[in-house]
Amino acid sequence: MQISNNLSTPNYLSRENIAREMGFKFNDINEILSNDMGHGMTFSKYARLDDKERAREYDRYDHSLTGFVKGEGEPRVSILGKLMGYDDSFSKDEIDELKKFIDDSGALGLERNPAFEPKGIFKDPLNSKKLSVDDFIDQFANKKILSFIAFGGSKTAELLDSDMSVDEFKGKWAKFALNERFGLELDEELAKETINSINDLEAQNEEEKKEKKFTPIQVTKKSQTYKLEADERFKELYKFIKSEFDSGKSMFEILEKVAKLKVDKTA
Structure with missing residues (x-):
């Protein structure tokens, strides 16, 4: 960029000349800042927003992984x-x-x-x-x-x-993770039911801990019906999940083993 020699120092430092020397076809830097960015957004307005507001009001239209679903329409948190x-x-x-x-x-x-x-x-x-x-x-x-x-x-x-709902996401993410890490295929619904069974077992453990802490008498386990346990075809699978859970296996260690069992939910 070549700087003009015929400008006095005060004039050269004016906003108009700074804009001109930068190659902008504007007479005033304010015009640059008010220029329309699209989607009803201007540079000056965008500059005043925080990260969440920028993502919601503008970035989501053209970019992914902003925290909002990409695209037109009402903003939806992802x-x-x-x-x-x-x-x-x-x-x-x-x-x-x-x-x-x-x-x-x-x-x-x-x-x-x-x-x-x-x-x-x-x-x-x-x-x-x-x-x-x-x-x-x-x-x-x-x-x-x-x-x-x-x-x-x-x-x-x-x-x-x-x-999508958190439960649906977990099923899809579990399916994705097992395939990405181990090359294993797991039915999405089976993944969701396995996750729910593990969550229920964790909740039951927490309840029993509370009862043991506050109740001096012997604790009687509450009878709970899990989706996998209630289905005659999958009682053995539920027993397997519970056995792995009781042995201290993590959720994804259990999911990996369930995937390796190659259970057919359509049978």
Whole structure:
């Protein structure tokens, strides 16, 4: 850029001349800042918004992994948005539980573009292929071009960008994680029912701990009917899940073993 020599110092430093020297076809820098960005947004308005507002009001139209479902229409908080705290109806305990579920799967980050892997051209401060939810949010959430290069068109982005129910997401994520990590196929409905059974077993354990703590008399186990347990065809599967749970196996260790059983739910 060549600077004009015929301008006095005060005039040269005016907003109009700064804009002109930068190559803009505007007489006033204010015109640049008020220029329409599309979707009813201007540069000046965008600059005043916080990250959540930018994602909701503008970024979601053209970018994925913003915390809102990508596209036109009313803004809808995505699964990633829930994890980022954008959904006021989704409690901190629910956020922590969903983060733990994804972290335990060990699948977040596995679909990353090879350029972002430990020896890729982009610096990976964690030097690790898989990411925790918090690390993923820090590195890629609402990073626009960066998130597109790393995860554009991936199953990871598709699932995190959706506004499906948390239960449905867990079933789909479990199916994805087992296939991505071990090459195993697991029926989505069976994954959801297995997860629900494990959650019920965890809840039952918590109830029993509370009863033992506050009730001096002997505790009698409550009778509960689980979907898998109630179905005659899957009583043995439920017994297997409970046995693995009682032995201290994690949710995804149990899901992996269930997938290896190759249970046919259509039989």
